[in-house]
Amino acid sequence: MLNVKMLQPVKVVCTDDLGETLTQICQTEGYERPLVVTDSFVGTMPLVVKAIDKLESAGVSVAMFNEVKPDPLSGTVAAGVAAFADHQADSLIAIGGGSSMDVARGINIVRVNGGSIIDYTDPAKPIAHCGGMIAVPTTAGTGSEMSNALVVTDEETGRKLAVLADPAVSEYAVLNPDLMLTLPPKMTIACGLDAFCHAAEGYLSNLASPVTDAICEKVMFLLYNYLPRAVANGQDREARERVMVASTLAGWMLNNAGTIAGHSIAHVLGAKYHIVHGEAVGYALPAVMEFVAPVRGKKVREIGQILGAVFPQDAPNEQVAIIASRAFKDFRDRMLGLHPFEDYGISEQELLGNAQAVVDERFAGNTPRTIDLAVAQKLLSEFGKR
Helix, strand or coil: CCCCCCCCCEEEEEEEHHHHHHHHHHHHHHCCCCCECCCCCCCCCCHHHHHHHHHCCCCCCCCCCCCCCCCHHHHHHHHHHHHHHHCCCEEEEEEEEEHHHHHHHHHHHHHHHHEEEEHHHHCCCCCCCCEEEEEEEEECCCCCCCCEEEEEECCCCEEEEEEEEECCCCCCEEEHHHHHHCHHHHHHHHHHHHHHHHHHHHHHHHHHHCHHHHHHHHHHHHHHHHHHHHHHHCCHHHEEEEEHHHHHHHHHHHHCCCCCHHHHHHHHHHHCCCCCCCCHHHHHHEEEEEEEEHCCHHHHHHHHHHHHCEEEEEEEEHHHHHHHHHHHHHHHHHHHHHHHHHHHCHHHHHHHCHHHHHHHHHHHCCCCCCCCCHHHHHHHHHHCCC
């Protein structure tokens, strides 16, 4: 069987005029009745309102589904499917962060394939091609505009569950940095750390290849150099654009290199304690880097070098791991200013009770060393340590 090392089916458009670009896409593809999937805030942003007005003036009939909330529930996807049917929609325009993209992708899967989105958390469940999704990110972190993944919370169990669906990637990704100029610093930090961890975990993953490695390295470089600028001055359009591009590339890498135990920890803890996802992966990464260093020493060293670390020439992997981990913590805590994990008020003993769920989480298997109960407990004991 042919071993393809890179796949990129999403058409990416960079634009300074969101409304004009969306109109051109709809006219090109023959879409006449899109459903806009977003949250209650983004739906009122002047740039978004102006873009929808432009679509309407061009004869495109737009309906709005603005019920998306963080950590989206399976019921929200079901409500979106009903809204799609009510509008007799022929396409989706997802505008927002990862939650809006996840809900829109879930709507697209269910409206084409039927059933409930929870059905498709089973990897054996077939998914037919789901076209017609246009993704417009308003945050630079999840990379969902390029990803084949969505994460949804099962309302019956409270668990965050992932759906991986190559047939449901976006048809278009539309990048406009003007949508991010007012993103608050705290959200900029969390989103940027999510993108960095997508790249770092993909770089260390069992699924990595020389091609994905090159892109992951560039993503980490861009974020190290431009994310602090975007945090310090949200109106720095160059920094916003470079961070946005890094996030989009990192989302692409999710499809090709995956993530590892850091994201497993974030999914488990995020669902239970509502820890912001980008913060959670940032709190998790140092211990994960140290854990994989015995088998990925060269790559851990290269992550550290991107982060400005200097290593003794013949440093053993154990020393490399400590230096690289400290470099990331310096980037996370000093350069970006991520708030301490202690602010969440969750004890280490409480965290340790989630070890088995981390072992069972589906992305843990991409980690280049085995995640068993003892390892999960060790990683959780180091979570958020400064």
